[in-house]
Amino acid sequence: MDLKALDQAYIAGTYKRFPVEIVAGKGSIVTDTDGKQYIDLGSGIGVTAFGIADDVWQQAIIDQIGKVQHMSNLYYTAPCAQLAEMLCKRTGMQKVFFSNSGAEANECAIKAARKYAAEQHGADCFTIATLQNSFHGRTLTTLAATGQEQFHKLFQPLTPGFVHVPANDIDAFKAVAAETKLAALMLECVQGEGGVLPLDPAYVQAAAAFCKENGILLIADEVQTGNGRTGTLYAYEQFGIQPDLVATAKGLGGGLPLGATLFAESTAQVFGPGDHGSTFGGNPVSCAAALSILARIDEKLLADVKRKGDMVRESLEGAPGVKGVSGLGLMLGVETEKPAAEVVTACMAQGVLCLTAKQKVRLLPALNIPEDVLMRAIDVLKAACA
Numbered sequence: 001m002d003l004k005a006l007d008q009a010y011i012a013g014t015y016k017r018f019p020v021e022i023v024a025g026k027g028s029i030v031t032d033t034d035g036k037q038y039i040d041l042g043s044g045i046g047v048t049a050f051g052i053a054d055d056v057w058q059q060a061i062i063d064q065i066g067k068v069q070h071m072s073n074l075y076y077t078a079p080c081a082q083l084a085e086m087l088c089k090r091t092g093m094q095k096v097f098f099s100n101s102g103a104e105a106n107e108c109a110i111k112a113a114r115k116y117a118a119e120q121h122g123a124d125c126f127t128i129a130t131l132q133n134s135f136h137g138r139t140l141t142t143l144a145a146t147g148q149e150q151f152h153k154l155f156q157p158l159t160p161g162f163v164h165v166p167a168n169d170i171d172a173f174k175a176v177a178a179e180t181k182l183a184a185l186m187l188e189c190v191q192g193e194g195g196v197l198p199l200d201p202a203y204v205q206a207a208a209a210f211c212k213e214n215g216i217l218l219i220a221d222e223v224q225t226g227n228g229r230t231g232t233l234y235a236y237e238q239f240g241i242q243p244d245l246v247a248t249a250k251g252l253g254g255g256l257p258l259g260a261t262l263f264a265e266s267t268a269q270v271f272g273p274g275d276h277g278s279t280f281g282g283n284p285v286s287c288a289a290a291l292s293i294l295a296r297i298d299e300k301l302l303a304d305v306k307r308k309g310d311m312v313r314e315s316l317e318g319a320p321g322v323k324g325v326s327g328l329g330l331m332l333g334v335e336t337e338k339p340a341a342e343v344v345t346a347c348m349a350q351g352v353l354c355l356t357a358k359q360k361v362r363l364l365p366a367l368n369i370p371e372d373v374l375m376r377a378i379d380v381l382k383a384a385c386a
């Protein structure tokens, strides 16, 4: 059987794949079985932060694999502790729990918020408010958190204890808080899957202040926005807030599975022995990979992310067939006159890989994509939009 037939015969039918098999790559260029090259503006949905087969990242993994690939959380391993220290020093957060994905990082934050609220405010304080049009993951609990009905209908009953409030409407949030005891508010500063929509900073600040006044925890889902993607290490920094819990994943491991939940001073002591755990969480190879990524997300790289994002915006805004550009840094949504899927297919034929998010073409290139490569791809995208 050829690969496509094999995959369709044996892989659960959850994914609609493009008819392309990528076999190799370097940086932001990937190659398919026919030897055709593509500029990758998707980076595995914001995962390969420094592109494909990055040398520094590879070496960090090879070095760690030669020492120890896994030891369980019954013992100490260096990369895990060192990565936690780096995350805390860079953010001012105080503790880290490692898992393997975005959904798990959010689950951990949700569990922490529930325990915290039960201890501080009583057993009837467990409801977590999330925003309409949000995306928080595919497990039953993170699906319940996700404020999009289309993901819910086939999987009832979902975990109870979530309420969805409209984004950018502080009065609606206050009204819900007045009638329901809230443990937490959870939000993405830039809604990713929802269509690359940055929240209104004034709303985020007002919501954060209201949470603080009322003992409601603030959870930032930085699974997609985190790790340099928006031009700061975490997007919340640009919104002038200090969350009590931060969940991240996607780009953190640079292509190896790794999730992290960060605890601020307010929540640092909430978990004790046995409250949470993960067999693979904090895997030394994934953590060594993440150390090599995080160490290079410095001020210069972040400034480059912002500048490259601005260049893309300038080039696309007002171009024929482009209705608008949304997003922050190198997390961009392009509203097109043609259907987004059609634009993505046309780009692929011309050697450029893009994503979609709702009705938009979504761009999440590697953070270190060279400017000339990026702008060559944007020219292809522009031609496809016209």
Ligand SMILES: *Cc1c(COP(=O)(O)O)cnc(C)c1O
Binding pocket: 100, 101, 102, 103, 104, 106, 135, 136, 137, 138, 188, 192, 193, 221, 222, 223, 224, 225, 249, 250
């Ligand atoms: C991708 C994503 C998730 C889910 O991450 P997985 O690693 O697929 O579990 C959660 N929240 C946001 C904001 C995401 O973009």
